[in-house]
Amino acid sequence: MKITVDRSKCRGHSNCLSLAPNVFDIDEQFKAVVTDPEGDSDEAVLKAAKLCPTLAITLEDEETGKRIFP
Ligand code: SF4
Numbered sequence: 001m002k003i004t005v006d007r008s009k010c011r012g013h014s015n016c017l018s019l020a021p022n023v024f025d026i027d028e029q030f031k032a033v034v035t036d037p038e039g040d041s042d043e044a045v046l047k048a049a050k051l052c053p054t055l056a057i058t059l060e061d062e063e064t065g066k067r068i069f070p
Pocket residue numbers: 005009010011012013014015016017031032051052053054055056057
């Protein structure tokens with residue numbers, strides 16, 4: 001799964017980090033970054049994307065390029 005964080009939308013709430021701690025981290029600018037796209041289950045990443053208050057996380061199927069979320 002391709003995971004993209006829109007840094008202009010990210011507010012650094014860390015919801016994503018608490019749901020998928022091995023995928024996301026917060027950098028020194030308090031923006032989420034993807035450290036390992038396969039660090040947690042796809043379910044955890046989808047949950048993180050859904051619970052991001054600003055919908056900053058975009059998920060796509062790596063092979064087909066099809067949008068998974070939002
Ligand atoms: S939950 Fe959304 S706004 Fe919060 S740190 Fe993660 S990507 Fe950024």
